[in-house]
Amino acid sequence: NAGVMQNPRHLVRRRGQEARLRCSPMKGHSHVYWYRQLPEEGLKFMVYLQKENIIDESGMPKERFSAEFPKEGPSILRIQQVVRGDSAAYFCASSPSSQETQYFGPGTRLLVL
Amino acid sequence: EDQVTQSPEALRLQEGESSSLNCSYTVSGLRGLFWYRQDPGKGPEFLFTLYSAGEEKEKERLKATLTKKESFLHITAPKPEDSATYLCAVMGSNYQLIWGAGTKLIIKP
DSSP, rough: OOOOEEEEEEHHHETTEEEEEEEOTTTTTOEEEEEEETTTTTTEEEEEEEETEEETTTSSOOOOOOOOEOOSEEEEEEEOOOGGOEEEEEEEEESSSTTTTOEOOOOOOEEEE | OOEEEOOOOOEETTTTTOOEEEEEEOSSSEEEEEEEETTTSSEEEEEEEOOOOEEEETTTTTEEEEEEEEEEEEESSOOOGGGGEEEEEEOOOOEEEOOOEEEEEEEEO
């Protein structure tokens, strides 16, 4: 029973490039959440998605950031025109419903040069 | 405003020395309080969910308790492998998780 999978585990981008982070939820889970974690800081909610729908994107910057969870395939967090301040660990979590425990993936560590 | 505060920020214990971590919260319409463990370079690992005041849950050397204002994570006779950052989060009426900054626990052999 595979857990939440994220790839790539590490991603290096130069300023102005695009970053695409992928997340495959646990089997049977249709709710996906994205979080950002800066060094020595807590997790910050970014966006909550169900299949083909964005439920809550209140934590996601209005510009350059977007997320999707298509009917088929993984959820994608996309960051356009990355800046150094985007360097962080990005975690994906999934749950079977909105009220249940969220299970986390190993994260993608983004470094912007 | 929903808020979660964890204390202490860091805690150093000798192996076998029991202690407790605190998670104080203010939230409208608590739907659950969650404890996770996070090792360096890894994602948070789920430990416990507590739903109502008075509830307690145990797993090996860990025991989590919940009141209307705070939760405690008690660690009994810890071992070096219990060293990690312990994260607390609450879910309010909007189903969003609000996270504390964590307590970094170091257990010395």
